[in-house]
Amino acid sequence: MACITNCKIVAHQEVAPDHRRIVLDAPDIAADARPGQFCMIEVREGSSPFLRRPMSIERIFDDGISILYKAMGEGTRMMASIPTGAYINVQGPLGNIFPIESDTVRSILVAGGIGIAPLIGLAEAIIARGARAPEVILAARTECLLLCEKELSQMGCAVTLATDDGSAGFKGFAADALRLLDPDSKTLVYTCGPNVMMRAVYDVCAAADTRCYASLEAVMACGDGVCMGCVVETNAENEFAKMARVCREGPVFDARVIRWNAFD
Template sequence: MALHAANFYGNISPELQMEDVDTMQKTRSPNTYDIQTAVLSNEEVAEAHYLLRCECPQIAQHARPGQFVHVMSSTGTGLLLRRPFTIYTVEGTQITMLYQIIGEGTKRLSEMPIGASLQVLGPLGNPFDIASTSEPAILIGGGAGIASLMLLAVALCERGIPTLGLVGAQHRARLLSVTDLEALGIAVHIATDDGSIGHHGFVTDILRDILGKTDWKLPRIYACGPHGMLAAVAQIAADFEVPTQVAMENRMGCAMGVCLGCVCPVRIDANQIEYQRVCTEGPVFNANDIVWEF
Protein backbone atom coordinates (compact mmCIF):
# COMPACT_ATOMS: atom_id res chain seq x y z
CA MET A 1 0.00 0.00 0.00
CA ALA A 2 1.48 3.34 -0.96
CA LEU A 3 2.24 5.69 1.88
CA HIS A 4 1.40 9.23 0.88
CA ALA A 5 3.21 12.12 2.48
CA ALA A 6 -0.03 13.97 3.05
CA ASN A 7 -1.53 10.96 4.80
CA PHE A 8 1.53 10.38 6.88
CA TYR A 9 1.91 13.89 8.17
CA GLY A 10 -1.65 15.12 7.93
CA ASN A 11 -1.10 18.65 6.64
CA ILE A 12 2.23 18.07 4.95
CA SER A 13 5.13 20.30 5.85
CA PRO A 14 6.61 22.15 2.86
CA GLU A 15 10.06 21.35 4.31
CA LEU A 16 9.44 17.62 4.09
CA GLN A 17 11.23 16.35 0.99
CA MET A 18 9.88 13.43 -1.02
CA GLU A 19 13.23 11.64 -0.47
CA ASP A 20 12.43 11.63 3.24
CA VAL A 21 9.09 10.00 2.51
CA ASP A 22 10.79 7.45 0.25
CA THR A 23 13.19 6.63 3.07
CA MET A 24 10.27 6.22 5.46
CA GLN A 25 8.57 3.80 3.08
CA LYS A 26 11.75 1.75 2.74
CA THR A 27 12.19 1.77 6.52
CA ARG A 28 8.77 0.22 7.09
CA SER A 29 8.60 -3.45 7.97
CA PRO A 30 6.58 -5.56 5.48
CA ASN A 31 4.04 -6.16 8.22
CA THR A 32 3.31 -2.47 8.76
CA TYR A 33 0.09 -1.12 7.32
CA ASP A 34 -1.32 2.37 6.91
CA ILE A 35 -5.05 1.89 7.30
CA GLN A 36 -7.87 4.32 6.81
CA THR A 37 -10.52 3.39 9.29
CA ALA A 38 -13.18 4.91 11.54
CA VAL A 39 -13.79 5.32 15.23
CA LEU A 40 -16.05 2.51 16.49
CA SER A 41 -16.09 3.78 20.06
CA ASN A 42 -14.17 6.39 22.04
CA GLU A 43 -15.17 6.45 25.69
CA GLU A 44 -13.83 8.09 28.82
CA VAL A 45 -12.82 5.18 31.06
CA ALA A 46 -11.13 7.20 33.82
CA GLU A 47 -10.57 10.89 34.46
CA ALA A 48 -8.88 12.31 31.31
CA HIS A 49 -8.32 8.83 29.89
CA TYR A 50 -10.11 7.36 26.87
CA LEU A 51 -10.40 3.97 25.22
CA LEU A 52 -10.66 4.19 21.43
CA ARG A 53 -11.66 1.20 19.31
CA CYS A 54 -11.28 0.86 15.55
CA GLU A 55 -11.30 -1.78 12.85
CA CYS A 56 -7.72 -2.54 11.68
CA PRO A 57 -7.62 -6.16 10.49
CA GLN A 58 -4.01 -6.29 9.27
CA ILE A 59 -2.67 -4.47 12.33
CA ALA A 60 -4.72 -6.71 14.63
CA GLN A 61 -3.34 -9.77 12.89
CA HIS A 62 0.32 -8.79 13.29
CA ALA A 63 0.29 -6.86 16.59
CA ARG A 64 2.62 -8.11 19.30
CA PRO A 65 2.88 -7.01 22.95
CA GLY A 66 4.43 -3.55 23.31
CA GLN A 67 4.03 -2.52 19.66
CA PHE A 68 2.35 0.75 18.81
CA VAL A 69 0.39 2.57 16.14
CA HIS A 70 0.83 6.10 14.80
CA VAL A 71 -2.53 7.83 14.56
CA MET A 72 -3.97 10.83 12.77
CA SER A 73 -7.44 11.98 11.94
CA SER A 74 -7.61 11.40 8.18
CA THR A 75 -9.95 14.35 7.73
CA GLY A 76 -7.20 16.52 9.21
CA THR A 77 -6.99 18.02 12.67
CA GLY A 78 -4.75 20.91 11.69
CA LEU A 79 -1.92 19.16 13.56
CA LEU A 80 1.27 18.36 11.72
CA LEU A 81 2.28 15.05 13.24
CA ARG A 82 0.58 11.80 14.03
CA ARG A 83 0.59 10.64 17.66
CA PRO A 84 1.90 7.26 18.88
CA PHE A 85 -0.18 4.93 21.07
CA THR A 86 0.48 1.37 22.15
CA ILE A 87 -1.99 -1.26 21.00
CA TYR A 88 -3.94 -1.93 24.19
CA THR A 89 -6.03 -4.91 23.10
CA VAL A 90 -6.68 -6.94 19.99
CA GLU A 91 -10.19 -8.32 19.64
CA GLY A 92 -10.68 -10.14 16.34
CA THR A 93 -10.11 -7.56 13.62
CA GLN A 94 -10.34 -4.61 16.01
CA ILE A 95 -7.71 -2.89 18.11
CA THR A 96 -8.08 -0.54 21.05
CA MET A 97 -5.88 2.27 22.35
CA LEU A 98 -6.01 3.53 25.92
CA TYR A 99 -4.79 7.12 26.05
CA GLN A 100 -4.46 10.06 28.37
CA ILE A 101 -5.29 13.62 27.37
CA ILE A 102 -1.93 15.41 27.47
CA GLY A 103 -2.10 18.21 24.91
CA GLU A 104 -3.84 19.28 21.74
CA GLY A 105 -3.50 16.02 19.80
CA THR A 106 -4.97 13.76 22.47
CA LYS A 107 -7.64 16.35 23.31
CA ARG A 108 -8.78 16.38 19.68
CA LEU A 109 -8.63 12.59 19.56
CA SER A 110 -10.89 12.41 22.61
CA GLU A 111 -13.44 14.58 20.82
CA MET A 112 -13.67 12.31 17.77
CA PRO A 113 -17.16 10.84 17.53
CA ILE A 114 -18.16 7.36 16.39
CA GLY A 115 -17.66 7.14 12.62
CA ALA A 116 -14.94 9.81 12.48
CA SER A 117 -12.20 8.97 10.02
CA LEU A 118 -8.79 7.85 11.30
CA GLN A 119 -5.49 6.98 9.66
CA VAL A 120 -3.63 4.29 11.64
CA LEU A 121 -0.08 3.16 10.83
CA GLY A 122 1.28 0.03 12.49
CA PRO A 123 2.15 -2.19 14.13
CA LEU A 124 5.42 -0.38 14.80
CA GLY A 125 8.46 -0.98 16.98
CA ASN A 126 9.99 -4.01 18.66
CA PRO A 127 7.78 -5.96 21.06
CA PHE A 128 8.56 -7.25 24.53
CA ASP A 129 10.74 -10.35 24.28
CA ILE A 130 9.13 -13.21 26.15
CA ALA A 131 10.04 -15.97 23.71
CA SER A 132 12.63 -17.63 25.90
CA THR A 133 11.21 -16.99 29.36
CA SER A 134 8.99 -18.99 31.65
CA GLU A 135 9.95 -17.05 34.79
CA PRO A 136 7.25 -15.27 36.82
CA ALA A 137 6.49 -11.78 35.60
CA ILE A 138 5.94 -8.50 37.40
CA LEU A 139 4.17 -5.88 35.29
CA ILE A 140 4.56 -2.33 36.59
CA GLY A 141 2.70 0.54 34.97
CA GLY A 142 2.55 4.20 35.91
CA GLY A 143 -0.42 6.23 34.68
CA ALA A 144 -1.24 5.54 31.04
CA GLY A 145 1.94 3.44 30.89
CA ILE A 146 -0.09 0.42 31.92
CA ALA A 147 -1.60 0.55 28.41
CA SER A 148 1.68 -0.75 27.02
CA LEU A 149 1.53 -3.86 29.20
CA MET A 150 -1.97 -5.21 28.50
CA LEU A 151 -1.21 -7.28 25.38
CA LEU A 152 1.84 -8.56 27.25
CA ALA A 153 -0.37 -9.54 30.20
CA VAL A 154 -2.60 -11.52 27.84
CA ALA A 155 0.40 -13.26 26.23
CA LEU A 156 1.95 -14.17 29.61
CA CYS A 157 -1.34 -15.55 30.89
CA GLU A 158 -1.86 -17.57 27.69
CA ARG A 159 1.53 -19.16 28.34
CA GLY A 160 0.64 -19.93 31.95
CA ILE A 161 3.37 -17.66 33.35
CA PRO A 162 2.60 -16.48 36.91
CA THR A 163 2.09 -12.74 36.65
CA LEU A 164 1.65 -9.93 39.15
CA GLY A 165 0.39 -6.45 38.28
CA LEU A 166 1.54 -3.22 39.97
CA VAL A 167 -0.48 -0.20 38.91
CA GLY A 168 0.24 3.39 39.89
CA ALA A 169 -1.95 6.46 39.41
CA GLN A 170 -2.11 10.04 40.62
CA HIS A 171 -5.40 9.33 42.37
CA ARG A 172 -8.34 6.94 42.43
CA ALA A 173 -10.26 8.53 39.53
CA ARG A 174 -7.24 8.06 37.25
CA LEU A 175 -6.65 4.41 38.05
CA LEU A 176 -6.51 2.32 34.87
CA SER A 177 -6.77 -1.31 33.78
CA VAL A 178 -7.14 -2.95 37.19
CA THR A 179 -10.33 -4.81 36.25
CA ASP A 180 -8.85 -5.79 32.85
CA LEU A 181 -5.80 -7.31 34.56
CA GLU A 182 -7.90 -9.01 37.22
CA ALA A 183 -10.13 -10.48 34.50
CA LEU A 184 -7.02 -12.31 33.27
CA GLY A 185 -6.52 -13.76 36.77
CA ILE A 186 -3.67 -11.38 37.63
CA ALA A 187 -3.42 -10.15 41.23
CA VAL A 188 -3.02 -6.37 41.21
CA HIS A 189 -1.36 -4.08 43.75
CA ILE A 190 -2.31 -0.40 43.56
CA ALA A 191 -0.46 2.77 44.54
CA THR A 192 -1.73 6.34 44.32
CA ASP A 193 0.17 9.57 44.87
CA ASP A 194 -2.51 10.86 47.26
CA GLY A 195 -3.38 7.54 48.93
CA SER A 196 -7.00 7.69 47.71
CA ILE A 197 -6.76 3.97 46.97
CA GLY A 198 -4.06 1.39 47.65
CA HIS A 199 -0.57 2.24 48.86
CA HIS A 200 -0.03 5.95 49.55
CA GLY A 201 3.09 6.64 47.52
CA PHE A 202 4.87 5.46 44.39
CA VAL A 203 4.18 2.16 42.70
CA THR A 204 7.94 1.57 42.79
CA ASP A 205 7.69 1.37 46.62
CA ILE A 206 5.54 -1.74 46.15
CA LEU A 207 8.03 -3.18 43.65
CA ARG A 208 10.93 -2.85 46.13
CA ASP A 209 8.80 -4.31 48.91
CA ILE A 210 7.71 -7.30 46.82
CA LEU A 211 11.19 -8.08 45.52
CA GLY A 212 12.43 -8.03 49.12
CA LYS A 213 9.84 -10.60 50.16
CA THR A 214 8.99 -12.79 47.19
CA ASP A 215 10.12 -16.37 47.03
CA TRP A 216 9.88 -16.21 43.24
CA LYS A 217 13.26 -17.15 41.85
CA LEU A 218 14.46 -14.87 39.09
CA PRO A 219 11.29 -12.99 38.21
CA ARG A 220 11.21 -10.77 35.15
CA ILE A 221 10.03 -7.15 35.30
CA TYR A 222 8.21 -5.39 32.45
CA ALA A 223 7.57 -1.67 32.94
CA CYS A 224 6.10 1.38 31.29
CA GLY A 225 5.37 4.83 32.67
CA PRO A 226 6.90 8.26 33.17
CA HIS A 227 10.66 8.54 32.69
CA GLY A 228 11.33 9.06 36.42
CA MET A 229 9.34 5.96 37.32
CA LEU A 230 11.21 3.87 34.75
CA ALA A 231 14.54 5.14 36.07
CA ALA A 232 13.47 4.10 39.58
CA VAL A 233 12.36 0.68 38.32
CA ALA A 234 15.72 0.24 36.59
CA GLN A 235 17.57 1.09 39.84
CA ILE A 236 15.48 -1.33 41.91
CA ALA A 237 15.87 -4.05 39.28
CA ALA A 238 19.64 -3.52 39.33
CA ASP A 239 19.69 -3.71 43.15
CA PHE A 240 17.87 -7.06 43.06
CA GLU A 241 19.54 -8.24 39.81
CA VAL A 242 16.21 -8.81 38.09
CA PRO A 243 16.20 -8.74 34.25
CA THR A 244 13.89 -5.90 33.22
CA GLN A 245 12.42 -4.64 29.98
CA VAL A 246 11.01 -1.12 29.73
CA ALA A 247 8.79 0.43 27.07
CA MET A 248 9.97 4.01 26.45
CA GLU A 249 7.45 6.70 25.45
CA ASN A 250 9.70 9.53 24.26
CA ARG A 251 8.14 12.28 22.20
CA MET A 252 8.08 11.08 18.63
CA GLY A 253 7.98 12.63 15.18
CA CYS A 254 7.94 10.29 12.19
CA ALA A 255 7.90 6.91 14.04
CA MET A 256 9.81 5.47 11.05
CA GLY A 257 13.41 5.99 12.13
CA VAL A 258 14.05 9.05 9.98
CA CYS A 259 13.58 12.21 12.05
CA LEU A 260 15.62 11.08 15.11
CA GLY A 261 13.23 13.01 17.36
CA CYS A 262 12.74 10.14 19.81
CA VAL A 263 16.31 9.01 20.51
CA CYS A 264 17.49 7.92 23.95
CA PRO A 265 21.02 7.17 25.17
CA VAL A 266 21.86 3.46 25.30
CA ARG A 267 25.01 1.87 26.69
CA ILE A 268 26.60 -0.34 24.04
CA ASP A 269 29.50 -1.45 26.23
CA ALA A 270 31.49 -0.16 29.21
CA ASN A 271 33.02 2.68 27.17
CA GLN A 272 30.43 3.47 24.56
CA ILE A 273 27.06 5.20 24.58
CA GLU A 274 24.92 5.46 21.47
CA TYR A 275 21.66 7.27 20.77
CA GLN A 276 19.02 4.80 19.64
CA ARG A 277 15.59 5.51 18.19
CA VAL A 278 12.64 4.61 20.39
CA CYS A 279 10.50 4.13 17.26
CA THR A 280 12.68 1.55 15.52
CA GLU A 281 15.25 0.20 18.01
CA GLY A 282 12.59 0.42 20.76
CA PRO A 283 10.19 1.17 22.22
CA VAL A 284 11.18 -1.83 24.36
CA PHE A 285 14.72 -1.80 25.77
CA ASN A 286 16.56 -3.68 28.48
CA ALA A 287 16.43 -1.37 31.48
CA ASN A 288 20.10 -1.69 32.25
CA ASP A 289 21.07 -0.64 28.70
CA ILE A 290 19.42 2.79 29.05
CA VAL A 291 21.55 5.63 30.42
CA TRP A 292 18.97 7.03 32.81
CA GLU A 293 20.86 10.00 34.20
CA PHE A 294 21.01 11.78 30.81
Protein backbone atom coordinates (compact mmCIF):
# COMPACT_ATOMS: atom_id res chain seq x y z
CA MET A 1 0.00 0.00 0.00
CA ALA A 2 1.55 3.28 -1.11
CA CYS A 3 1.80 6.21 1.27
CA ILE A 4 2.77 9.85 0.84
CA THR A 5 5.19 10.97 3.48
CA ASN A 6 7.86 13.54 4.30
CA CYS A 7 11.17 11.73 4.55
CA LYS A 8 14.35 12.97 6.19
CA ILE A 9 17.45 12.65 4.01
CA VAL A 10 19.95 10.76 6.14
CA ALA A 11 22.71 10.63 3.51
CA HIS A 12 23.19 12.15 0.08
CA GLN A 13 26.44 11.58 -1.77
CA GLU A 14 27.93 11.66 -5.23
CA VAL A 15 28.82 8.14 -6.43
CA ALA A 16 30.02 9.01 -9.96
CA PRO A 17 29.99 12.14 -12.11
CA ASP A 18 26.36 13.42 -12.10
CA HIS A 19 25.20 10.34 -10.20
CA ARG A 20 24.12 10.40 -6.54
CA ARG A 21 22.72 8.14 -3.86
CA ILE A 22 20.14 9.44 -1.42
CA VAL A 23 19.20 7.51 1.72
CA LEU A 24 15.80 8.31 3.18
CA ASP A 25 14.38 7.72 6.60
CA ALA A 26 11.12 6.14 5.43
CA PRO A 27 9.98 3.27 7.65
CA ASP A 28 6.42 3.20 6.27
CA ILE A 29 7.61 2.89 2.67
CA ALA A 30 10.31 0.37 3.59
CA ALA A 31 7.78 -1.81 5.40
CA ASP A 32 5.83 -2.42 2.18
CA ALA A 33 8.52 -2.06 -0.49
CA ARG A 34 9.74 -4.96 -2.62
CA PRO A 35 12.52 -5.04 -5.25
CA GLY A 36 11.30 -3.62 -8.56
CA GLN A 37 9.05 -0.95 -7.08
CA PHE A 38 9.52 2.78 -7.34
CA CYS A 39 8.62 6.06 -5.64
CA MET A 40 7.37 9.41 -6.92
CA ILE A 41 9.53 12.17 -5.47
CA GLU A 42 8.51 15.79 -5.06
CA VAL A 43 11.86 17.43 -5.64
CA ARG A 44 10.62 20.80 -4.49
CA GLU A 45 7.46 21.94 -2.69
CA GLY A 46 5.08 23.97 -4.87
CA SER A 47 4.34 23.92 -8.56
CA SER A 48 7.78 24.06 -10.16
CA PRO A 49 8.55 21.49 -11.27
CA PHE A 50 4.92 20.50 -11.42
CA LEU A 51 5.36 16.74 -11.54
CA ARG A 52 6.95 14.34 -9.14
CA ARG A 53 9.87 12.33 -10.55
CA PRO A 54 9.73 8.52 -10.62
CA MET A 55 12.75 6.81 -9.03
CA SER A 56 13.38 3.12 -8.44
CA ILE A 57 13.91 1.91 -4.93
CA GLU A 58 17.52 0.81 -4.88
CA ARG A 59 17.79 -0.86 -1.46
CA ILE A 60 15.29 -1.51 1.28
CA PHE A 61 16.39 -1.21 4.92
CA ASP A 62 14.43 -1.70 8.17
CA ASP A 63 13.85 2.01 8.53
CA GLY A 64 14.22 3.41 5.04
CA ILE A 65 15.22 3.13 1.44
CA SER A 66 17.95 4.33 -0.88
CA ILE A 67 17.66 5.80 -4.34
CA LEU A 68 20.42 5.96 -6.92
CA TYR A 69 19.91 8.60 -9.56
CA LYS A 70 21.39 10.50 -12.42
CA ALA A 71 21.12 14.30 -12.27
CA MET A 72 20.12 14.95 -15.86
CA GLY A 73 17.37 17.58 -16.06
CA GLU A 74 15.53 20.23 -14.08
CA GLY A 75 14.05 17.96 -11.42
CA THR A 76 16.99 15.71 -10.74
CA ARG A 77 19.41 18.66 -10.63
CA MET A 78 17.19 20.28 -7.99
CA MET A 79 17.20 17.00 -6.10
CA ALA A 80 20.99 16.91 -6.24
CA SER A 81 21.15 20.22 -4.36
CA ILE A 82 19.03 19.11 -1.38
CA PRO A 83 21.28 18.71 1.67
CA THR A 84 21.44 15.85 4.13
CA GLY A 85 19.07 16.56 7.00
CA ALA A 86 16.40 18.17 4.81
CA TYR A 87 13.01 16.55 4.13
CA ILE A 88 11.45 15.56 0.81
CA ASN A 89 7.97 14.34 0.08
CA VAL A 90 7.86 10.80 -1.28
CA GLN A 91 4.97 8.69 -2.55
CA GLY A 92 5.52 4.96 -2.58
CA PRO A 93 6.06 2.13 -2.93
CA LEU A 94 4.44 1.98 -6.37
CA GLY A 95 4.30 -0.51 -9.23
CA ASN A 96 4.81 -4.24 -9.40
CA ILE A 97 7.82 -6.31 -8.33
CA PHE A 98 10.51 -8.52 -9.86
CA PRO A 99 9.34 -12.13 -9.70
CA ILE A 100 11.87 -14.26 -7.81
CA GLU A 101 11.64 -17.99 -8.32
CA SER A 102 13.22 -20.13 -5.63
CA ASP A 103 14.05 -22.96 -8.08
CA THR A 104 15.97 -20.68 -10.49
CA VAL A 105 19.33 -22.31 -11.12
CA ARG A 106 21.02 -19.24 -12.53
CA SER A 107 20.09 -15.58 -12.72
CA ILE A 108 21.83 -12.84 -14.66
CA LEU A 109 21.16 -9.14 -14.07
CA VAL A 110 21.93 -6.87 -17.03
CA ALA A 111 22.17 -3.15 -16.27
CA GLY A 112 22.82 -0.23 -18.55
CA GLY A 113 24.17 2.78 -16.63
CA ILE A 114 21.72 4.00 -14.01
CA GLY A 115 19.58 0.95 -14.85
CA ILE A 116 21.48 -0.83 -12.08
CA ALA A 117 19.33 1.06 -9.51
CA PRO A 118 16.43 -1.42 -9.16
CA LEU A 119 18.69 -4.44 -9.67
CA ILE A 120 20.74 -3.92 -6.50
CA GLY A 121 17.79 -4.69 -4.21
CA LEU A 122 16.90 -7.60 -6.48
CA ALA A 123 20.40 -9.08 -6.10
CA GLU A 124 20.08 -8.76 -2.31
CA ALA A 125 16.67 -10.41 -2.33
CA ILE A 126 17.81 -13.33 -4.52
CA ILE A 127 20.75 -13.96 -2.18
CA ALA A 128 18.53 -13.61 0.91
CA ARG A 129 16.32 -16.39 -0.50
CA GLY A 130 19.32 -18.70 -0.34
CA ALA A 131 19.69 -18.90 -4.11
CA ARG A 132 23.01 -18.69 -5.95
CA ALA A 133 24.25 -15.09 -6.16
CA PRO A 134 23.26 -13.62 -9.51
CA GLU A 135 25.81 -12.87 -12.19
CA VAL A 136 25.74 -9.20 -13.15
CA ILE A 137 26.59 -7.37 -16.34
CA LEU A 138 27.29 -3.69 -15.74
CA ALA A 139 27.36 -1.80 -19.00
CA ALA A 140 28.00 1.87 -19.63
CA ARG A 141 29.47 4.25 -22.16
CA THR A 142 32.72 4.54 -20.23
CA GLU A 143 34.43 3.34 -17.06
CA CYS A 144 33.46 6.16 -14.69
CA LEU A 145 29.75 5.49 -15.38
CA LEU A 146 29.92 1.85 -14.24
CA LEU A 147 28.02 1.94 -10.96
CA CYS A 148 28.00 -0.32 -7.89
CA GLU A 149 30.67 -2.82 -8.97
CA LYS A 150 32.15 -2.92 -5.46
CA GLU A 151 28.79 -3.43 -3.70
CA LEU A 152 27.84 -6.26 -6.06
CA SER A 153 31.21 -8.01 -5.74
CA GLN A 154 30.95 -7.76 -1.93
CA MET A 155 27.54 -9.47 -2.15
CA GLY A 156 29.23 -12.37 -3.95
CA CYS A 157 28.00 -11.58 -7.47
CA ALA A 158 30.31 -12.32 -10.42
CA VAL A 159 30.42 -8.98 -12.22
CA THR A 160 31.16 -8.57 -15.93
CA LEU A 161 31.95 -5.03 -17.03
CA ALA A 162 31.17 -3.81 -20.55
CA THR A 163 31.96 -0.38 -21.93
CA ASP A 164 31.22 1.09 -25.34
CA ASP A 165 34.72 2.62 -25.50
CA GLY A 166 36.60 -0.35 -24.00
CA SER A 167 37.89 1.74 -21.06
CA ALA A 168 36.95 -1.12 -18.67
CA GLY A 169 36.06 -4.78 -19.13
CA PHE A 170 34.56 -6.12 -22.33
CA LYS A 171 34.52 -3.59 -25.22
CA GLY A 172 31.00 -3.75 -26.53
CA PHE A 173 27.36 -3.72 -25.57
CA ALA A 174 25.49 -5.40 -22.73
CA ALA A 175 23.75 -7.84 -25.06
CA ASP A 176 27.09 -9.00 -26.52
CA ALA A 177 28.41 -9.58 -22.98
CA LEU A 178 25.25 -11.55 -22.17
CA ARG A 179 25.68 -13.76 -25.24
CA LEU A 180 29.19 -14.64 -24.02
CA LEU A 181 27.74 -15.80 -20.68
CA ASP A 182 25.72 -18.34 -22.66
CA PRO A 183 22.31 -18.19 -20.92
CA ASP A 184 19.98 -21.17 -21.47
CA SER A 185 16.41 -22.20 -20.74
CA LYS A 186 17.17 -22.64 -17.02
CA THR A 187 18.57 -19.10 -16.72
CA LEU A 188 16.47 -16.11 -15.67
CA VAL A 189 17.58 -12.70 -16.94
CA TYR A 190 16.50 -9.39 -15.40
CA THR A 191 17.34 -6.17 -17.18
CA CYS A 192 17.03 -2.41 -16.77
CA GLY A 193 18.52 0.35 -18.89
CA PRO A 194 17.86 2.17 -22.15
CA ASN A 195 15.10 0.59 -24.28
CA VAL A 196 17.49 -0.12 -27.13
CA MET A 197 19.73 -2.09 -24.75
CA MET A 198 16.85 -4.03 -23.17
CA ARG A 199 15.50 -4.93 -26.59
CA ALA A 200 18.91 -6.32 -27.62
CA VAL A 201 19.11 -8.23 -24.32
CA TYR A 202 15.65 -9.66 -24.98
CA ASP A 203 16.71 -10.75 -28.48
CA VAL A 204 19.64 -12.71 -26.99
CA CYS A 205 17.27 -14.27 -24.44
CA ALA A 206 14.64 -15.17 -27.05
CA ALA A 207 17.28 -16.89 -29.19
CA ALA A 208 18.48 -18.90 -26.16
CA ASP A 209 14.99 -19.73 -24.86
CA THR A 210 15.82 -17.74 -21.70
CA ARG A 211 13.11 -15.98 -19.73
CA CYS A 212 13.68 -12.26 -19.34
CA TYR A 213 12.10 -9.59 -17.16
CA ALA A 214 12.62 -5.94 -18.10
CA SER A 215 12.08 -2.90 -15.88
CA LEU A 216 10.77 -0.17 -18.15
CA GLU A 217 10.83 3.59 -17.87
CA ALA A 218 8.25 6.08 -19.13
CA VAL A 219 7.63 9.73 -18.51
CA MET A 220 5.06 9.73 -15.70
CA ALA A 221 2.55 12.23 -14.40
CA CYS A 222 0.49 10.56 -11.66
CA GLY A 223 2.59 7.43 -11.10
CA ASP A 224 -0.49 5.68 -9.83
CA GLY A 225 -2.51 4.37 -12.75
CA VAL A 226 -4.84 7.30 -13.35
CA CYS A 227 -3.54 9.57 -16.14
CA MET A 228 -2.60 6.91 -18.75
CA GLY A 229 0.48 9.01 -19.53
CA CYS A 230 2.92 6.14 -19.18
CA VAL A 231 1.43 3.45 -21.43
CA VAL A 232 3.53 1.13 -23.56
CA GLU A 233 2.36 -1.16 -26.34
CA THR A 234 2.16 -4.90 -25.71
CA ASN A 235 1.75 -7.92 -27.97
CA ALA A 236 -1.61 -8.78 -26.43
CA GLU A 237 -4.43 -9.65 -28.88
CA ASN A 238 -7.02 -8.45 -26.39
CA GLU A 239 -7.91 -4.79 -27.02
CA PHE A 240 -7.93 -3.99 -23.28
CA ALA A 241 -4.50 -5.47 -22.64
CA LYS A 242 -2.91 -3.89 -25.73
CA MET A 243 -1.66 -0.87 -23.78
CA ALA A 244 -0.06 -1.38 -20.38
CA ARG A 245 0.68 1.31 -17.80
CA VAL A 246 4.34 1.26 -16.76
CA CYS A 247 3.36 2.63 -13.34
CA ARG A 248 0.65 0.04 -12.61
CA GLU A 249 1.07 -3.12 -14.74
CA GLY A 250 4.83 -2.44 -14.62
CA PRO A 251 7.48 -1.23 -14.32
CA VAL A 252 8.57 -4.89 -14.50
CA PHE A 253 7.32 -6.80 -17.54
CA ASP A 254 7.93 -10.23 -18.97
CA ALA A 255 9.98 -9.06 -21.98
CA ARG A 256 7.96 -11.28 -24.34
CA VAL A 257 4.90 -9.14 -23.66
CA ILE A 258 6.45 -5.84 -24.78
CA ARG A 259 6.14 -4.72 -28.40
CA TRP A 260 9.76 -3.61 -28.62
CA ASN A 261 9.59 -2.21 -32.15
CA ALA A 262 6.98 0.30 -30.96
CA PHE A 263 9.92 2.19 -29.36
CA ASP A 264 11.63 2.68 -32.77
